Amino acid sequence: DIEMTQSPSTLSASVGDRVIITCRASQSISSWLAWYQQKPGKAPNLLIYKASSLKSGVPSRFSGSGSGTEFTLTISSLQPDDFATYYCQQYNSYSPLTFGGGTKVDIK
């Protein structure tokens, strides 16, 4: 299985801050990475796919980068609606599809 490791596990930030979340894969996954946002009691919501492609309707303050084993999700200016938990997911292969452990972004 491809293991996905996110850091940090928790991040405290203020509105307006630039936030960077990292996801590392245990082996190369090319650009086959997605990012999701999840709020309490809700399903995850796709933000970015193929490492850097923004899903239609997602604010442009979200961006993704990376390839191979190192990826980042950047929120350029944190908004009140962005306090949530973020997950990465690899889809390089079906053996199996795996998620990172999550990064909770809370209010400083």
Added chain:
Amino acid sequence: QVQLQESGPGLVKPSETLSLTCTVSGYYIISGYYWGWIRQSPGKGLEWIGSIYHGGTTYYNPSLKSRVTISVDTSNNQFSLRLSSVTAADTAVYYCARVGEYDYFDFWGQGNLVTVSS
């Protein structure tokens, strides 16, 4: 807009079979895409269970493969999950989702909490 809705019992006894159905609206399953199940428990985070195409082709997580069956009912625009021989470790919120073009999940149901307990 694609919408998915899980349905099924919220409580299952140990050793029994968990059964959930996902009803899709706003898109015909037979039109394409894979459709998947994911679960989320406090202990194990998000875990992919398996995916199915409208023609019946399936992919399962090897860790669950011996206990999982995913099927599709195109006439009712639904797909279903069966997980046999459940234990407390199978207690989780179960989500159904559409598998996007490259195996990410682009539309999700709201989730169905299933508790395994006697």
